[in-house]
Amino acid sequence: MALFIEVQVAPELANDEANAKQLEEVCPVDVFSSKSGGALEIVDANVDECTLCELCLAVGKPGQVKIVKLYEDGGGALERTA
Amino acid sequence: MRFYEYESKQLLARHGIVLPQGSKVAHTPAEARAIAQEIAGPTVLKSQVLSGGRMKAGGVLFADTAEEAEAACAKILELEINGHKPRGVLVEGRQPIAQEYYLGVTWDGIAKQPIMIFSDMGGIDIEEVAETHPEHIGRKHFSTLIPFSDHKAKELVASVGITGSDLNRITRFVAPLARIFAKYGLTLAEINPLVRLENGLFVAVDAHVDMEAEAAGEHKELLAELGIGEDETRQARPPTPFEIEGKRINEVDHRGVAGNVTEFKGSLGLIIGAGGGSLTLFDAVKKHGGDPANYCEIGGNPSVSKVCNLTKLILSKPGVEKVAVMMNVVSNTRVDLVARGVIKGVIESGMDPAEKIAIFRIPGSWEGDGFTILKKYGVEFCDRSVSMYEAAGRAVAKMRSV
Ligand code: SF4
Numbered sequence: 001m002a003l004f005i006e007v008q009v010a011p012e013l014a015n016d017e018a019n020a021k022q023l024e025e026v027c028p029v030d031v032f033s034s035k036s037g038g039a040l041e042i043v044d045a046n047v048d049e050c051t052l053c054e055l056c057l058a059v060g061k062p063g064q065v066k067i068v069k070l071y072e073d074g075g076g077a078l079e080r081t082a
Numbered sequence: 083m084r085f086y087e088y089e090s091k092q093l094l095a096r097h098g099i100v101l102p103q104g105s106k107v108a109h110t111p112a113e114a115r116a117i118a119q120e121i122a123g124p125t126v127l128k129s130q131v132l133s134g135g136r137m138k139a140g141g142v143l144f145a146d147t148a149e150e151a152e153a154a155c156a157k158i159l160e161l162e163i164n165g166h167k168p169r170g171v172l173v174e175g176r177q178p179i180a181q182e183y184y185l186g187v188t189w190d191g192i193a194k195q196p197i198m199i200f201s202d203m204g205g206i207d208i209e210e211v212a213e214t215h216p217e218h219i220g221r222k223h224f225s226t227l228i229p230f231s232d233h234k235a236k237e238l239v240a241s242v243g244i245t246g247s248d249l250n251r252i253t254r255f256v257a258p259l260a261r262i263f264a265k266y267g268l269t270l271a272e273i274n275p276l277v278r279l280e281n282g283l284f285v286a287v288d289a290h291v292d293m294e295a296e297a298a299g300e301h302k303e304l305l306a307e308l309g310i311g312e313d314e315t316r317q318a319r320p321p322t323p324f325e326i327e328g329k330r331i332n333e334v335d336h337r338g339v340a341g342n343v344t345e346f347k348g349s350l351g352l353i354i355g356a357g358g359g360s361l362t363l364f365d366a367v368k369k370h371g372g373d374p375a376n377y378c379e380i381g382g383n384p385s386v387s388k389v390c391n392l393t394k395l396i397l398s399k400p401g402v403e404k405v406a407v408m409m410n411v412v413s414n415t416r417v418d419l420v421a422r423g424v425i426k427g428v429i430e431s432g433m434d435p436a437e438k439i440a441i442f443r444i445p446g447s448w449e450g451d452g453f454t455i456l457k458k459y460g461v462e463f464c465d466r467s468v469s470m471y472e473a474a475g476r477a478v479a480k481m482r483s484v
Contacts, residue, residue: 071455
């Protein structure tokens with residue numbers, strides 16, 4: 001179970017085959033896996049490897065991907081606003 | 083890279099250092115017999131293993147005749163010492179000994195220069211002599227750029243009160259040893275004991291040479307001449323299961339380094355690194371009276387899972403009470419990722435990070451996030467305003483309060 005990072009992906013983005021594929025491609029530490037049917041899977045074993053590079057935030061629309069630093073009290077979420 | 087005694091001696095002999103009579107390696111009892119016949123007198127036969135404790139294990143035997151030498155050789159060839167089978171048996175002439183001396187060169191990391199050490203109390207552990215009879219030890223630093231002169235050698239030998247012809251004779255061993263050390267990129271060149279025979283002559287009875295692993299490429303020709311294969315790593319002992327597992331953890335994940343472990347018997351696990359920082363930190367722990375359970379360098383931004391698995395390995399070792407995570411200031415390794423890995427490893431081992439991590443001192447990139455993580459889990463940490471030496475002291479103090 002991830003202790004330090006939580007990855008949140010909006011359902012409409014997670015169910016979009018092209019976006020799911022893109023997430024899988026951009027993440028340097030394989031946090032995302034796109035299944036053959038198109039749906040997105042978050043690879044729990046790799047979530048704590050997240051380097052906070054923010055590449056995934058550029059996929060989809062602003063706010064659809066959020067990276068939460070679980071170690072920061074009251075916030076610490078990374079998301080695209082524009 | 084450690085040399086067998088016979089290889090060390092071959093190297094020394096090329097530079098004029100006098101060895102006992104014979105000094106040849108036998109691979110069969112018949113060869114031992116032939117060498118002993120050439121010597122035509124009492125002999126000593128020594129197992130050629132890369133391990134200490136030969137005498138105690140029965141790997142050194144004496145013979146008065148060639149027949150006895152043949153039988154002794156057969157015995158030694160069968161003998162395994164600390165898991166090592168001998169590569170051969172060194173057969174040398176044995177003459178009555180009047181006195182034993184110590185002569186060695188090693189690298190002094192603090193002075194950043196080689197240091198030559200001489201003592202008129204040889205044959206025993208030089209560290210023991212340093213503690214019990216410091217007045218019997220002479221030391222001299224030297225530059226690798228300027229040849230070690232006979233004059234300097236004499237100063238060293240005379241510093242323990244040796245004069246006259248003994249002084250001149252010992253000098254002939256000192257200067258060449260210093261030159262060999264510098265020329266071949268050695269980390270240790272030692273003659274122990276250097277012996278004065280009853281007839282007044284000096285011989286190098288035992289010798290030990292270690293070459294810097296990185297220097298091997300530069301001295302391929304010498305190594306080939308001594309019969310040392312390019313694939314030989316020459317570790318002093320075979321890796322333990324703990325060390326093999328550390329290596330495996332390192333190899334299954336290409337990201338960074340974590341798992342290059344050497345095991346010791348202590349109770350403080352060490353995850354240390356950053357250039358010369360790891361050696362400095364290891365020494366600092368020892369200086370403060372700490373008892374390291376391992377030496378483990380990390381660096382190059384290892385993944386969280388790699389650090390996690392390494393931490394679990396260190397904590398799984400019986401007798402390990404805490405781990406200290408310390409590095410010099412780092413720019414190529416992320417503090418937050420190491421913090422995540424260590425904390426995860428402790429938690430997955432069913433332990434409390436606040437209790438098990440003695441100190442965390444890694445200042446550098448992403449230290450803000452790293453320190454936030456450590457604070458959340460109640461782990462003691464410090465920034466670069468606390469020296470590596472002081473951090474090591476804090477870790478050792480915590481061990482004392484266990
Ligand atoms: S921030 Fe980077 S490392 Fe983290 S999940 Fe997104 S793409 Fe992967």
